[in-house]
Amino acid sequence: MFTRRPRRRRVVTAAAASACVAFAAGWFVIGSASAGTLSGTLYRDPDSQVVRWVSANPNDSRMPVIRDKVASQSQARWMANFNVSTVQSEVSAFVSAANAVNQVPVLTSYAIPNRDCGGASAGGAPDLNQYQQWISGYARGLGNRTVIVIMETDALALQTCLSGTEVQQRDQAISTAVQTLKAANPNAKVYLDGGHSAWNSASEQGSRLVAAGVQYADGFFTNVSNFQPLGNELNYGRSIISYLQGRGISGKHQVIDTSRNGGAAGDWCADDNTDRRIGNYPTLNTGDANVDGYLWIKPPGEADGCNYAAGSFQAALAYSLAASAPYPPAGSPTASPSASRSSSSPSASPSASRSPSASASPSRSSGGGACSATYQTVSTWQGGFQAGVTVTAGSAPISGWTVTWTLASGQSITQLWNGTLTTSGSSVTVRNQAYNGSLAAGSSTQFGFTATGNVSTPTLSCTVS
Known part of the structure; x- marks a missing residue:
């Protein structure tokens, strides 16, 4: 059964639309200093939807590109099926597999009641009491080593369907959930919903993070299932960190979803948008003291719920994101050893045009x-x-x-x-x-x-x- 994935709001203002960057904005190769608080190799799930598709479609002409540029990379495992009796074993199996190869797993919690305000990714726990039971089971499966937890995408940035009382109850539930996870595994790195740079203002999002207990977490994540350019997200993250510091909350860091921000910005829904490209390949070696990781939280090729079922893997989407992107850097820690550079693969050369922030000087x-x-x-x-x-x-x-x-x-x-x-x-x-x-x-x-x-x-x- 396909798991639904988070929907991001339409934010197509003139400013947001002008933030498009047509050149692929990523694939960094960085020096020895990792800068953020995390280090190590990110875990590549051998049972992800894209890996299963590659295995089942060896003769598909798109397979080499999808294999080498998408399936070879670490991607988050979404814990989105609300089942109190199975969540501990599901989390434990994933974390234990990563621990066995001394790698860092990335997983989400995505079961808050009234999830996605009833949109394409609707669902979650029936109520907050049962949500806390689910979180308790989730926490027991985390083990005692480093694990990255992306806590409830959209839960703070998207609250338009909630009353004032419901917002307060959600904030308290998330704050309690963070403390539950940290108590179960002090090495867990937990990040709260920071929206993205073309959504709420940094001060508004910062105030929501404070209300939801970011002081107990390791920081916040931005750009999940969205396409905002990396520079915009970095500036936005710095503004949120500055806001938090002004409220006496220090030491918080950002993680950024770069799974599809290597092309145009604009409408969040990518099911029929061929202008997108994968952005930075996943790494904990960001070279930025404020940023703990560039992660693929939204797995490339998994739909938003516009033209296909939310969370279902679509090879056409994966291929459109990856076809014109460079291959993973040589020595990429998550690159598949068996990945080959097929001569029949499309040229890794996206065009560089229409960038509003590009220098006005002519290219030479x-x-x-x-x-x-x-x-x-x-x-x-x-x-x-x-x-x-x-x-x-x-x-x-x-x-x-x-x-x-x-x-x-x-x-x-x-x-x-x-x-x-x-x-x-x-x-x-x-x-x-x-x-x-x-x-x-x-x-x-x-x-x-x-x-x-x-x-x-x-x-x-x-x-x-």
């Missing part, structure tokens, strides 16, 4: 013999920016490429994906990885990076290596 392209490189600013935030580079082969095939440029004063690259980075002072060299060096005549690939400093448009040089 320089050919270095048999290849050329074109630069595009993708998004900006205070003190930093994200950029993408498209590498295109000339009139003949190439087997490797190298792109070089000079950083502007004050710039420093913090993360880079889909390439191998070397820096010497202000000189930058990026070489292809094993899977994206060979390009047919006229074909392209992309790499991207984030950097600190002011935005500029460098002159690139591309040479065959």
Whole structure:
């Protein structure tokens, strides 16, 4: 039976619609410092819907892409079926499997009464007393090692169907649930609903988090089942953290769902939207002191309930999210050892266009013999920016490429994906990885990076290596 997944509200204001980023916004390869409070390898569920689909469809032309870019990655296990008698064993089985391979499991609790305000993911416990019984069983299954718990998506950001009294009762129930989980396993990392950057304001969401007992939790999550660009979510998270600190609540961190924020923003429902792309591959190594993890909380390919049953796996959705995304970075801790880079897979080169936060400066392209490189600013935030580079082969095939440029004063690259980075002072060299060096005549690939400093448009040089 398919489990329903959280529905996100329509927030298509002019500002939200203008936040789209067409270039894939993620796939970070980060240095040795993990920055957040968590470390380790995220657990990849060998029995997820996408893994079962891959196993059952070996001859489907979409299978290699879905296998290599989706099924290979850690994704949250949703505990959404309300059954007091089985929840402990369900949680324990998942957590124990992760513990057996010394990896960190990610799971949700999704059984609050009046879930999703009766929308596509309606359901949950019949009442709050039975919800607490369910949570008690859930807590007993957590073991005693690190486990990440995503607590009740939409429960705080979406309260339009609740009366004032019902809001207070829900807040108390969530606060009690967090304390129950932490008492059962002090190593459990519990995060409350933070909505997303195009929904409630940071102060409004912060006040809801305080009312629901965020002081007992490890922080909050944002962007579940939504598409807001990473820079927007990072700024939003920092604003919430600042709000909490102003109320005497410190030490709280953010986790961000990056399962489908590598493309356009806008309407939350992706069942028939082909503009989306998977974002950052899951990792606890974020390089940001405020962020404990980039996670795939909403499994790519599982429907919202618009055109397909909520929570059902749809290969067409998974393929549309993954087809133009880069492959997982070399050495990705959750990449499947058996994943192969099929030559028949679509080119991992999403277009870079329509980005409202992109630099107004024109891109500059320089050919270095048999290849050329074109630069595009993708998004900006205070003190930093994200950029993408498209590498295109000339009139003949190439087997490797190298792109070089000079950083502007004050710039420093913090993360880079889909390439191998070397820096010497202000000189930058990026070489292809094993899977994206060979390009047919006229074909392209992309790499991207984030950097600190002011935005500029460098002159690139591309040479065959």
